Amino acid sequence: MAAGLSAEADSTLWDGCCENQDTADALRVTSSRLSERLSSQRRRPESGPRWVRVVMAVLATIGVIDTGSITLNTWGVLGALSCGSQGFFGCNGCDKVLSSAWGSLLGQPLSLFGLLAYGAMLLLAVSPLVAQSPAVLAPCRWGAFVLSTAMAVFSLVLVGVMVFAIRDCCPFCILSALLSLSLWVLSLLQGDWPDRGQLLFRGILVALVVAVLGLGWAVAINRPAVLTTRGAPNPVTTVSTPTSLALADKLTASGAVMYSAYWCPHCHEQKQLFGQEAASRLKVIECAPDGQNSQAELCQSKGIEGYPSWEINGTVDSGVKPLQKLANLVGFNQLVTPATGVASN
16 A cells, blocks of 8 residues: 555656646746747837938938028028029028028027027937937937927928018928928837827927917017018118218219118128118119019119129129229229228117
8 A cells, every 4th residue: 555655646746747847848938939029029119110210310411401501691601692582483582581580599590590400300310320229219219209399390380470471481491391390200100109198298298388489489579660660671780981981972973773672681781881871872772572662673674683783884793792892893992991880879
């Protein structure tokens, strides 16, 4: 009987060992499958949305070129110091838009801030491609989404300003708005968002904040003082010198004409060289159709293609001219000193 009990105990022990072995094998298989699944999920965020970030980097680069060229042109670094009379697709070539009251912020062209935003977006798109680290991926993904949301909403505000306030358009500004909207859409395709509720909350919050601030800024700029001077050039603020006054009289006496547009910053720059009193003595023709005392038909008949344009001795030449060059053209044999300081009203 003892032998039978021993055999039964050995059988029970063997069965238990077999069951433990089967359980261990099952755990190993499960662990192996779980490891494979986790590794595939870790690889997916790096390989899946890679093309999205490449496209975002390309669009951001186009935005940098777009806003950078506008900024350099506004500063007079890129292109001639004149404003085009004909724009693209019926638009005024951005000069009227960028020289409006909404064209600058904190004393700098608004396109400069767009350039900084596109530069940041380019960095956020390229960093995950270079680093390929989860520690970089998540912050860049959220940063690209938040920044593109802000850019898209503010671009819509600017488009509204162009249509309803300035009543003109800028092809490069429209391109920037399309780029911003495209970047926002692509930011949503960067990968699987684990918490879509948080994504929706942050997106709505950023959109509301930017919309309120943007509309407030646009309305503040659109104050009565701006409305009453619509169509009029910016006032000249510099003080005329004796020689700039004498040159202005000589130009007027010789029949010289300056063709201008009230929204053209380079026309204002030309007048600033003469000074407040001397500029008032010049014969200036307003060429903008919506400008005060406009003579747009005369400008078209003269073939004016850029502002300011000078007609001296029957020859028309566009661009800002140094006062000494104007003096030589009309035989004014004195050394001309440009206006300085700020005139008192």
